[in-house]
Amino acid sequence: MPTFVYMTRCDGCGHCVDICPSDIMHIDTTYRRAYNLEPNMCWECYSCVKACPHQAIDVRGYADFAPLGHSVRAIRDEEKGVIAWRIKFRNGKKDLNLLAPITTKPWGKEIPQLASVSGPTKEQRDSQLLYNEPKYIRMDEGGLHTLESNGLVIKEGVYY
Amino acid sequence: MAYDTIIEDGIDILVAGAGLGGTGAAWEARFWGQDKKIVIAEKANIDRSGAVAQGLYAINCYMGTRWGENNPEDHVRYARIDLMGMVREDLLFDMARHVDSAVHQFEDWGLPLMRDPKKGSFLREGRWQIMIHGESYKPIVAEAAKKSADKVYNRICVTHLLMDESKPNRVAGAVGFNVRTGNYHVFKSKTVIVGAGGASNIYKPRSVGEGAGRVWYAPWSSGSAYGLMIGAGAKMTQMENKIVLARFKDGYGPVGAYFLHLKTYTCNGLGEEYESKWFPQLQEMVGKEYLDVEASHKTHRPIPTCLRNHAFISEVNAGRGPIHMVTMEAFQDPHLEEIGWHNFLGMTVGQAVLWASTDVDPKNQNPELTTSEPYVMGSHATGCGAWCSGPEDLSPPEYFWGYNRMTSVEGLFGAGDAVGGTPHAFSSGSFTEGRLAAKAACKYIDDGKAAGIVVSDKQINDRKEEIYKPLEHYTINRNEVVAGTVNPNYISPRQGLDRLQKLMDEYCGGVTVNYMTNEKLLNIGLQKMKLLEEDLEKVAAQDIHELLRAWELKHRHLAAESVFHHTLFRKETRWPGYYYRGDYMKVNDDDWHVLTVSRRDPETGEYTMEKAPLYHIVEKDA
Ligand SMILES: Cc1cc2nc3c(=O)[nH]c(=O)nc-3n(C[C@H](O)[C@H](O)[C@H](O)COP(=O)(O)OP(=O)(O)OC[C@H]3O[C@@H](n4cnc5c(N)ncnc54)[C@H](O)[C@@H]3O)c2cc1C
Ligand code: SF4
Ligand code: SF4
Numbered sequence: 001m002p003t004f005v006y007m008t009r010c011d012g013c014g015h016c017v018d019i020c021p022s023d024i025m026h027i028d029t030t031y032r033r034a035y036n037l038e039p040n041m042c043w044e045c046y047s048c049v050k051a052c053p054h055q056a057i058d059v060r061g062y063a064d065f066a067p068l069g070h071s072v073r074a075i076r077d078e079e080k081g082v083i084a085w086r087i088k089f090r091n092g093k094k095d096l097n098l099l100a101p102i103t104t105k106p107w108g109k110e111i112p113q114l115a116s117v118s119g120p121t122k123e124q125r126d127s128q129l130l131y132n133e134p135k136y137i138r139m140d141e142g143g144l145h146t147l148e149s150n151g152l153v154i155k156e157g158v159y160y
Numbered sequence: 161m162a163y164d165t166i167i168e169d170g171i172d173i174l175v176a177g178a179g180l181g182g183t184g185a186a187w188e189a190r191f192w193g194q195d196k197k198i199v200i201a202e203k204a205n206i207d208r209s210g211a212v213a214q215g216l217y218a219i220n221c222y223m224g225t226r227w228g229e230n231n232p233e234d235h236v237r238y239a240r241i242d243l244m245g246m247v248r249e250d251l252l253f254d255m256a257r258h259v260d261s262a263v264h265q266f267e268d269w270g271l272p273l274m275r276d277p278k279k280g281s282f283l284r285e286g287r288w289q290i291m292i293h294g295e296s297y298k299p300i301v302a303e304a305a306k307k308s309a310d311k312v313y314n315r316i317c318v319t320h321l322l323m324d325e326s327k328p329n330r331v332a333g334a335v336g337f338n339v340r341t342g343n344y345h346v347f348k349s350k351t352v353i354v355g356a357g358g359a360s361n362i363y364k365p366r367s368v369g370e371g372a373g374r375v376w377y378a379p380w381s382s383g384s385a386y387g388l389m390i391g392a393g394a395k396m397t398q399m400e401n402k403i404v405l406a407r408f409k410d411g412y413g414p415v416g417a418y419f420l421h422l423k424t425y426t427c428n429g430l431g432e433e434y435e436s437k438w439f440p441q442l443q444e445m446v447g448k449e450y451l452d453v454e455a456s457h458k459t460h461r462p463i464p465t466c467l468r469n470h471a472f473i474s475e476v477n478a479g480r481g482p483i484h485m486v487t488m489e490a491f492q493d494p495h496l497e498e499i500g501w502h503n504f505l506g507m508t509v510g511q512a513v514l515w516a517s518t519d520v521d522p523k524n525q526n527p528e529l530t531t532s533e534p535y536v537m538g539s540h541a542t543g544c545g546a547w548c549s550g551p552e553d554l555s556p557p558e559y560f561w562g563y564n565r566m567t568s569v570e571g572l573f574g575a576g577d578a579v580g581g582t583p584h585a586f587s588s589g590s591f592t593e594g595r596l597a598a599k600a601a602c603k604y605i606d607d608g609k610a611a612g613i614v615v616s617d618k619q620i621n622d623r624k625e626e627i628y629k630p631l632e633h634y635t636i637n638r639n640e641v642v643a644g645t646v647n648p649n650y651i652s653p654r655q656g657l658d659r660l661q662k663l664m665d666e667y668c669g670g671v672t673v674n675y676m677t678n679e680k681l682l683n684i685g686l687q688k689m690k691l692l693e694e695d696l697e698k699v700a701a702q703d704i705h706e707l708l709r710a711w712e713l714k715h716r717h718l719a720a721e722s723v724f725h726h727t728l729f730r731k732e733t734r735w736p737g738y739y740y741r742g743d744y745m746k747v748n749d750d751d752w753h754v755l756t757v758s759r760r761d762p763e764t765g766e767y768t769m770e771k772a773p774l775y776h777i778v779e780k781d782a
Contacts, residue, residue: 041372044374044510045214045378045509059513063371072509072516087501094516101272103296105269110270112307113308114307132265133261138226138260145253150232
């Protein structure tokens with residue numbers, strides 16, 4: 001494995017293929033469903049698991065050190081801005097349910113279009129400042145740190 | 161070959177690889193270049209690509225100047241002592257003075273940063289780290305990049321940079337292929353910002369077989385940033401400064417939050433504290449300058465990460481392993497227990513899978529730690545990468561050639577793992593470096609430095625032929641044998657990777673030789689690297705997916721060769737615990753308080769090595 005796809009749940013939609021950073025989720029030409037074609041290049045990153053609309057992908061821990069019988073599942077919901085995890089131990093003694101936020105804002109809405117903010121002035125261009133600075137560095141309390149403002153000088157090739 | 165050629169012309173800024181560095185670059189480029197054409201070429205899908213694909217639970221580089229917590233020079237001191245002196249202080253100071261503005265933006269965009277209920281500041285796990293719910297860190301920064309870029313090309317493996325034919329040593333874009341359609345993509349661009357990430361899987365990993373993908377840095381970190389830049393003749397620095405990590409065994413789950421926030425600690429197999437026992441002997445090797453326990457105590461100056469590794473490795477070698485993380489105390493607190501698990505789910509799910517499958521409950525049992533195989537990267541506790549210009553107000557002449565984060569190739573910039581000498585940038589610092597590079601790239605274009613770029617059809621066609629050669633080689637030779645993977649005329653990308661990993665492991669200080677090497681071993685290794693290079697001309701790809709692996713392997717090979725040359729040149733053991741030169745065991749500040757810089761001639765493949773001066777901007781701790 002480590003990821004594998006349940007034959008009965010997959011409809012071949014390709015979301016996992018689209019997202020896998022390792023390019024190893026592919027659609028099998030005979031069954032028209034997804035599978036992991038190179039398990040030894042899988043990071044168990046769960047990107048495909050989170051992207052699958054049918055929870056058709058699961059992970060079986062790496063065979064070189066993980067015994068069978070456990071489960072770690074994830075359901076990620078961008079609308080609600082949360083991810084839910086369930087961890088079941090092999091011996092059944094632990095069954096953890098955990099929830100974490102994935103964003104505090106409606107998805108993508110709070111990111112400005114920099115093409116439409118007012119463009120940089122010549123002064124900004126000639127300075128060391130980046131977009132939104134110095135405001136965003138110190139939140140209006142002072143400008144950019146420089147060698148001079150921080151009382152520093154370059155010392156040539158000496159130990160500290 | 162039946163693949164189409166798709167040319168994107170007139171690009172001002174091409175971002176090659178959009179992880180944390182690349183997304184920062186694309187985002188910021190739009191502000192300084194509102195009318196410029198900004199294009200991203202990314203090997204995977206920018207929503208989940210790079211080292212942060214599965215998320216992070218901490219931002220490891222945040223100054224907190226807003227709360228009066230740290231100033232940039234504090235960070236320079238910290239990174240400098242951690243790397244035993246060898247850093248580019250101008251680049252570090254520059255990154256540190258801007259990094260908070262990136263983090264404050266992330267919060268605005270919706271990244272859930274945890275807050276300290278008493279102080280109101282961000283919740284820290286240590287002096288430099290703040291805690292986040294970062295499962296969607298990468299999709300969030302990807303949104304920002306998408307908003308700024310004119311075009312995002314996902315699933316393009318960039319294989320080479322294009323060079324200008326009207327002026328030597330000037331970049332003119334890049335080429336690659338689409339790993340879905342197989343089409344050949346040409347990007348003609350005035351500048352290129354390389355953010356193609358560090359290198360995992362250069363060394364034989366501890367995991368075997370099916371588990372070989374369970375490495376610390378992502379298996380898709382193919383050293384492409386190095387491969388691309390070295391291939392174009394850019395100067396590199398600190399490539400000998402490979403990193404070894406102490407992590408939870410097998411899963412490589414992070415230990416930072418455990419140590420710093422949960423206040424767990426380590427012990428040997430007998431339950432004893434072991435670290436400090438090794439320090440007197442170690443001090444003889446590295447000198448008081450770098451290991452002074454008393455001074456560290458007084459000033460909170462950290463003990464370099466590599467030296468702590470050394471104690472770990474030595475204790476295991478003395479037969480007193482395994483090293484355990486003492487979690488049983490902290491995990492009795494349900495809140496801390498929850499944080500412990502979230503830490504994995506947010507960034508290394510495989511560790512949770514491992515504990516669930518082996519019934520290791522850290523509440524009742526202290527889990528094992530291990531030291532990893534070495535990695536080559538530039539943004540964690542190590543600083544491999546390109547030799548780049550610093551900003552004009554901070555850099556001495558040897559470090560300054562006009563444009564911030566520009567490599568020694570004109571118009572070619574770096575960010576994140578790509579930039580050498582800037583360790584401890586991590587995710588936020590890499591993003592910040594991308595922003596800095598983008599502003600400088602815009603200035604470079606506005607100054608007219610990119611005028612009159614020429615790229616001939618010949619260059620484009622030659623590259624095309626080269627890129628698809630592994631497919632052709634397969635087609636021509638596969639029928640010579642009945643079936644199977646054994647062929648006298650070619651090797652597969654996987655077979656080549658296995659060879660590279662074995663070679664690096666045995667000759668360049670990998671895990672099976674206890675991170676030890678010497679001049680003889682390095683010279684033998686280099687000869688074998690040449691033979692592998694010849695065989696890489698005959699690597700065969702059955703399909704486009706294997707073609708991707710073939711080019712990843714070629715980039716890894718270039719990065720690895722550079723590591724060999726640097727390790728050979730630097731005749732000392734500067735970072736015991738990361739690697740050892742058995743023939744020069746001691747730190748040698750008289751000859752080696754300098755940075756090492758290399759250049760590979762793109763025509764001949766010959767390396768030239770030089771020493772570069774090390775400037776210190778910041779006084780040492782009082
Ligand atoms: C397990 C782990 C834990 C970490 N923990 C933390 C932490 O807690 N806090 C923190 O701040 N940092 C952490 N880091 C470090 C952080 O992830 C890196 O410092 C940062 O991602 C480096 O940014 P980068 O842009 O250089 O590389 P990446 O983010 O890896 O981006 C490289 C990009 O280039 C693309 N690419 C590669 N090759 C090519 C090619 N040939 N053509 C086109 N595109 C290509 C990749 O797909 C990827 O998108 C951690 C990293 C790991 C792996
Ligand atoms: S877990 Fe990650 S690497 Fe593995 S198949 Fe899924 S997306 Fe790809
Ligand atoms: S995302 Fe799920 S349903 Fe869609 S192809 Fe992949 S496994 Fe099948």
